[in-house]
Structure formats: structure tokens, C-alpha cells
Amino acid sequence: MDGAVANESVPVNDGERGPAALTQLRAMTIDVCDVNPLTAEDDFHMTAVSTMAGNALLVDSRVTDVEYDRTPAHIARGGMDHYHVTLCLEGEMWFSSGRREVTLKPGDICLLDMGPPNRTVLRGGGGRTHLRAIILQRAMLAPRLAHPDAATAVLLPAEHPHARLLANHFAALMLPSDPEAGSIEATIEAIADLVASAAGGAAALAAGVERSERHLYLAMIKRHIAHNLESDALTTEELCPRFQISRATLYRLFEADGGLAHYVREQRLNLAFRQMISPSAEDKRLIDLAVDLHFSSDSTFIRAFRRKFGLTPGELRELAEKWLRETGAVPAVDTLLHQLARQRTP
Incomplete structure (x- = not known):
């Protein structure tokens, strides 16, 4: 039960094992549940890291075989009224x-209500059970549910399309925020x-x-797309089977961005901009970048670059080099873009 660290924002038991690790976990969860190693x-060994995501x-937790028992006495102490959306890895x-029970295997996702008493058993088959959970306040999820007090142990099996979709975002939320993926709050x-x-x-x-x-x-x-801009596998023919969606659906998804091809082209130009102002790429030829x-x-690349940013790649490189000489620092992308915008403003 990942609720064991629901109120922590630092690694739990990082690197420790044995009785000391168990004592630490029990102290942290005294008002949440009883911890009984199997x-x-x-x-006994547990590591857990919690991250605020919007x-x-x-x-994210890894633990040897264990039982968590959340009793009426724990409920009476209050302080925890959340739903867990848990992915078994x-x-x-x-x-x-x-009367509800469920078993999660790798790839399965389940909605768990931590409000009522419950019992959880984790078995790693000789290793550790690896879980990843998004913990949502009841005030956020309950209004979305037809029967909030009965919504627990609801399973999305690994083969369900939404389970695969959600699992992808579970992994992404553990990483630094990606501006191209939209706001974390909207994703949650x-x-x-x-x-x-x-x-x-x-x-x-x-x-x-x-x-x-x-x-x-x-x-x-x-x-x-952001992780594969230098790959040629960003076409409709490649993306539709990868994400198991139709061509029409893919086109609709990117309508607001001017279409898939336009979006990919814009992101490649943005990457080129970042590379052009980096000292590590100062010797890279334009033809190689293109x-x-x-x-x-290279001429097609230069024209597209000028249309988007209002200057050629060569002019940008000169501007970045001048900035570096005058300030001793590599310019940030936003800084240069704001400067270019001011220059274009009458």
C-alpha cells in the first residue's frame, strides 16, 4: 500500500534494510497502517520516493514481501482520506x-479507496514488488464518481488501452516536466x-x-516526438501502429497545431535553435544539422528557420557568440527569443 509514504516528499529508507528499515517505516506509518513483513x-528492504506532481x-516504491493492515483504529485517527491510482510494475x-478484493499483476492499474479499512499483501516472487501510485484527494476524485464510497478495487487490466495510456503518463510524471506535453495539472x-x-x-x-x-x-x-526529432520515424505510418490509433484520430489530435507534419517541423526548428546557441555545436555544419x-x-532548412525566427542560423550563431563574449554565459533560449521579438517590434 503506497499510502505508507503518502505524506512524505523525500526518499524513504534510502539504501537501508533489515530491522532498522522496518522500524523506520513503522514509525512513519503508525497512524496509517500496521506493517507486517512476510x-x-x-x-526486509524498502525504498520509496514521492514527488509532487501538480x-x-x-x-514510487519497491518493497520485499509485506502486509499492510489499515484497521478501524487507523481510520479513527483520521488524517488520510485519499484515493490511490496504483500501477503494478x-x-x-x-x-x-x-467485500471487494483485487489482485494486480505487472501492467495492471487499480483504483483504491484508502478511506475504509483495507488490507494489502505484496509478494515479489523472491524479489521486490514495484508499485507506482498517484494519490488523489477525495475532494478531487469523488465528484467525478457516480458512487464515490463504492469505488474501490476497480481494475484496469494491462491489456486495456487506457491502462497502457495511463502507465505511459505514470512514467513521464516521474521525470522533469516537459513543456511540450502540456501542464502537469491538466494531465492529472x-x-x-x-x-x-x-x-x-x-x-x-x-x-x-x-x-x-x-x-x-x-x-x-x-x-x-520530442525524444525522436532526429529520427525519421515520425510519420503517420509509424505513429499510428505505435500508439494504436487511427490515421483520422492522429490528424484530429494535431489539428490545433497545424497538422502533424507542421508540428514535427516546428519542433525540429526549435531543436535546431537550441543546438545553434550551444557551444558544443559551434563546429557543426549547417548541412549536417539540416x-x-x-x-x-541546407537551403530549405535556412528558409524555414528564417520564417520561424526572423533570422538565419548563421545570424543566430553570431548573436549567441556575441552574447557569450559580452556576458561570459551561454544565452538561454527564452532570453534570445525575447530579444529577437523586441528587435522585430516597431
Whole structure:
């Protein structure tokens, strides 16, 4: 149960194991649950890292076989009234609350209500169970649910398209924010919509589910594009099977960005801008840069660059070198863009 570290924002038990690690975890979770190792205490080992992700908490944990027991006494102490959206990455997780129970295996995602008493058993098959959970406040998720007090142990199996989509965002939220993927807050809201829909969403949610699904798919594809700008595998023929969507859906996703080809071209020009002001690329020829970013020629690249930024790559390189000589620092992209914008303003 990742609720064990729901209120922590630092690594738990980083590198420790055995009785000392167990004592530390029990002290941290005394008001949350009882911790009962299913191995010898000397073999107990847990690491957990929690990260604030917009308006939610993301917890990544690895632990040897263990049982968490959240009793009525823990409930009475208060202080925890959250839902967990939990992804199993390794091992197996069994969860029981009232008459509801569920078993998660790798790739499965489940909605868990931490409000009522519950019991969780983690077994790693000789290793450690690896879980990743997004912890949402009840005030955020409950209004999206038709029956908030009955929405627990709701499973999205690994083969479900939404499970794969959500798992991609679980991983991305652990990384530094990517401006191309949209705001973290919007991504968390969209995740909440899809999970609530799977658990039986409120009537008012129906209209927003399609929008949320579109947001998550678009953010996921943009993230892929950002990491593969020097690859030629950014065409409709490559992206549709990779993300298991139709050509028409892909086109609709990128309508607001001027179409897929236009978006990819713009991002490649942005990458070229960043590379041109980097001292590490000062000896790189324009033709090599153009080829790496899949422009048909250096002249095509220069024209596209000038249309977007109002100066040629060579002029940008001179501007960056001048900035470096005068300030002793490599200029930030935003700094140069603002300076260029001021120059173009009458």
C-alpha cells in the first residue's frame, strides 16, 4: 500500500534494510497502517520516493514481501482520506476492502479507496514488488464518481488501452516536466477523468472523458516526438501502429497545431535553435544539422528557420557568440527569443 509514504516528499529508507528499515517505516506509518513483513526482518528492504506532481502526489516504491493492515483504529485517527491510482510494475499486489478484493499483476492499474479499512499483501516472487501510485484527494476524485464510497478495487487490466495510456503518463510524471506535453495539472485532471470513468463516472463526467483521453494521447505522442526529432520515424505510418490509433484520430489530435507534419517541423526548428546557441555545436555544419533534422537541403532548412525566427542560423550563431563574449554565459533560449521579438517590434 503506497499510502505508507503518502505524506512524505523525500526518499524513504534510502539504501537501508533489515530491522532498522522496518522500524523506520513503522514509525512513519503508525497512524496509517500496521506493517507486517512476510520475510525475516533481516531481509526486509524498502525504498520509496514521492514527488509532487501538480495537484497530486506520485509515489514510487519497491518493497520485499509485506502486509499492510489499515484497521478501524487507523481510520479513527483520521488524517488520510485519499484515493490511490496504483500501477503494478513488478511482483504482485493483493488488495481487500470489505467485500471487494483485487489482485494486480505487472501492467495492471487499480483504483483504491484508502478511506475504509483495507488490507494489502505484496509478494515479489523472491524479489521486490514495484508499485507506482498517484494519490488523489477525495475532494478531487469523488465528484467525478457516480458512487464515490463504492469505488474501490476497480481494475484496469494491462491489456486495456487506457491502462497502457495511463502507465505511459505514470512514467513521464516521474521525470522533469516537459513543456511540450502540456501542464502537469491538466494531465492529472485527465487521468482522474479516465479512472473515474472506468470506476463508474458521474453523469456530468461523460462529456469530459473524450477530451481527457485526447489530452493524454496528445501529450504522450508529443513526448515521443520530442525524444525522436532526429529520427525519421515520425510519420503517420509509424505513429499510428505505435500508439494504436487511427490515421483520422492522429490528424484530429494535431489539428490545433497545424497538422502533424507542421508540428514535427516546428519542433525540429526549435531543436535546431537550441543546438545553434550551444557551444558544443559551434563546429557543426549547417548541412549536417539540416540532414540530422530531416530537411531536404541546407537551403530549405535556412528558409524555414528564417520564417520561424526572423533570422538565419548563421545570424543566430553570431548573436549567441556575441552574447557569450559580452556576458561570459551561454544565452538561454527564452532570453534570445525575447530579444529577437523586441528587435522585430516597431
